[in-house]
Every structure is written in structure tokens, then in C-alpha cells.
Amino acid sequence: MIEIRNVWKRYGDNVILENISSTVKEGEFITLVGASGCGKSTFLRMLLGTDVPSQGEILLDGKPIADEPDAERGVVFQQYSVFPHMTVLENVTIARAFEGSALGFLWGKRKRAAREEAMAMLDTVGLSHMADRYPDELSGGMRQRLAIAQALILKPRILLLDEPFGALDPGIRADMHELVLSLWRKHKLTVFMVTHDLAEGFHLGTRLWVFDKLRVDPQAPNTYGAGITYDLPVGACEPELLQEIDSGLSSSGQELAS
């Protein structure tokens, strides 16, 4: 479904990503891990359409992917994903309002239909009891559940998650994993999830991409960008490999930091 052909990303002299190629089939759940600053979020932004490759192309069904965000690709960010001035319910119905009217307001029968659909969606993420609250009254985990419900109401083909659980407690994080996995199966989504937690990457999804520098020039650390150093089917690798990747990542992370 998605084909990535020799994608490079540079900002001036800084090479962020170098020569990334891959293909992704419909329904895959891909986790992107890597040290901070390695370009995995940049890559996600290119899939989203808020950033474009400096070179190379990303194809969706054989055509270049749209260079601005659209309803085909849902997204959940680490924060600020929901609208603070709308109630929980309005946050979910708003997508139908955008779709169904020129000005973004629904009335009468269509409004009721959208509310029912949204309540059903809130039920699946376990937020129906908070429907009339504002997002700032919710906990961090609830807010991310809301962001997921909001992103899925239009049934996008692709769901992009940019460190969605990075700010959550470990216990809540496990709940969120279950939720994401069940929604992914139910809606047959193609999911890309950026995380810096390698264990999370191994636990979730069908495929793991590790972003890291293939070459390092200690005098000029920005000369070379990151590529996909490991492309692994999840579930088919040994714990030793996990260890190896983890230590590799932490050492290159230290180099970046120093």
C-alpha cells in the first residue's frame, strides 16, 4: 500500500534521514524506535504530510502521498491533540460536522446521528461517562483515549501515533496498548507508531523499525543521517537481539547528546 523510495531529509547541511526505502502492506502495525533526534518523528511527519522529503518519494497506492494532512491519515500526538474549547463529545462529533456542513456545524437529525455514533466510539475507549466534560478536566490517559476516538471516527486508513503514551504512567500505558491493539484489529488500520521505548515497540504491532545512523563521523556528527538499521517482524526475534539493539541505541544516543 505504501511505498517509500530512497527518501532523504536534510535541513541545510544537516542530514536527518538518508536513503530510506521500504514497502508497507495494508493492515501492518509498524513501531518506529530510535534515539531522540534520529529523525523518526520527521519520518512520521512526512507520512502525515506536514513535512516533505528533500529527495525521493513516498507513494500511497502508487500515487505520491498528499503534501498536506487529510482525512485518510488520522493522527495522535503526545499532547495538544484535542480541542480544549469543546466537550469530550463535541471533540468526537466535530469530524462529522467538518464533513457534513460547509461551516462545520450540524443541526437536527444529522447532529443526533453524529452524537450517537460518537457516544458509541467513546464507549469503546471507555470515556462515555465523561462526555460532557472539557479535556482539561481529564487525566492524561483519558485525554489520549479521547484523541484516539477523535482520530478514528472518520475511519482513516492510516493511523499515525507520535509518542502517544510518552507522558503516561506505566500502568496506564499498558491499558492504552490493549486499547490500541484492539482498535487496530477491529478497524483493520495501518498503524505507524513512534516511540522511544524499545520494549513498547516489541510488545505492540507486527513490525519494528529501528532508526539509527549507519555511519558516524565523530568530527561532524551531522554529515550522515539515520536510516532503518533493523526491520524486524515482531515476535520472531531473540531477547539477545533486543539487548543488542538497546545498547547500540543508547550508545549512539549518548554520542548525539555529547
Add this chain to the structure above:
Amino acid sequence: MRRLINQQPSRVWGIALSLLPFALLLLIYVLASDTRLAENPQDKLLPSFEQMGDAIHRLAFEPSKRTGEYLFWQDTLSSLTRLGLGMLIAASLGMLFGLGTGAFPLAYSGVAPLLTVVSLIPPMAILPILFIVFGLGEVSKVALIAIGVTPFIARDIQKRCLEIPREQLVKAQTLGANSGQILLRVLIPQLMPRLIDAVRLSLGSAWLFLIAAEAIASTDGLGYRVFLVRRYLSMDVILPYVAWIALLAFVIDLVLRKLSLWAYPWQESRS
């Protein structure tokens, strides 16, 4: 003993402390006024509260001998009309320019530098131009307030608009929104309380422009009256008028604050 920066007044003490300076000022005034009046009953500089009450009673509850109007209320009505019209125009234009430049990078490039330069012009300096262009009537006074306040509101709204997290705009786009829908459902609702705040903050300068314009060329208004009676050293009129202006400003501010919280209840959980 806790550090001074950690000491909070109790509720009763808090209220008492906030009333204390008012009480002190009143006391000093009454003492000074009594002393001067005891020496010279004709003294006009520090009139007693009785004299001020008489003066206001004359202006507010007895028709003027010359025109038959109740001057105090006529002045208040004229001034508030000018202030309200000026602020309405300023808020509308400010929202228009602020939102336009904040939401559309093309408009930002085109208009923002001009806005910055315009906001640097002292509005009082162009008052003569307004008098020449619009004459000495109502238009020039309303125009002074509008011109003086619009750049401030526009720049404030522009800044607030740019502060709204980009994630929200991206999210709206992934939910299928077009530019107009994003303006109507995402940006404007979040900027309306900001607009009310900006109006509240700029009311101080709006009063300044209003009174200055009335002092220079007018036939009624609160500012006109205080500058008129200055010729007769009528402190018994000036002091109550100043207090009345302060009270009006306070009530307007209070109403705007309550309106903002009532109309946009989602703010409450933010702070």
C-alpha cells in the same frame, strides 16, 4: 516564623488589608478638607463631601437652566456611547486583522509589518488629522478611540492565534476540515475570550483617548465637563466626576470578565 514570601493573609485580614488604603486616603482627605474649610469657608480646593453632594445633586437631578437637560446623565450617556462605539469598532477590526495575520501566513507577510509600524504611531499625535478630516463632531472622537486601540488588539490576537498549538490545526485537517471551518470551529472560539481580555486591557487607553478628545472639542461628555469646570476651580464637580469615571471603568471591566467566563466555560478548568 515562616519566610515573608510564604505568609498568606487570612480571608478577613485580606479584606481588611485591601480596604485599609482606601480608608486612610478618605481620612486624610476629610482632615485636610476640614482644616482648610475651618480657616476659609470659601475655599474651593478641597471641598467637603457635603459640597460635592450638592454639586452632583444639582447636575444629576435638576434640569440645566440653559438647556433643560440633566447634565450628569447626558455627559455619561455621551461618553459611554463614544467609548462603546469606538471599542466595538476596535474589537471587530482587531479580531479581523489579528485572526487574518495569525491564521494565514500569506496575510501575515502582507499585513503584519504594516501593523507593527501603525502601532508605533502615538494616536494623540494624529488627533489633529482626525479633526481636520472628520470635523469636530462625534466621528473624530470615535475614530480616535478605534484607531488608538485597534493595533493593540490586532497584535494581541495575532500573538494569541500563533500560540495555539499547531498540533490542533494538523488534527483538524486530518478530520477533514478546510481553512474556513478551522477558523470558525477551532480558532475563533478559542480567541474570543482572548479578545475580551484584550478589550479589558485596552479600556484604560480608550478612556484616555476619549477624555482627551472631549477636552479639546466637544459640547458634552464626562471629559468635557471636568475640563469645563476647571475654569471655575470647581473641585466639587471634578472630584465626583473622576470617581464616577473610575466606577464606570470598574463595572465595565467586571461585566466583561463575567461575560467571558459565562460564555466560554471551558476556560475555568484551564487555570
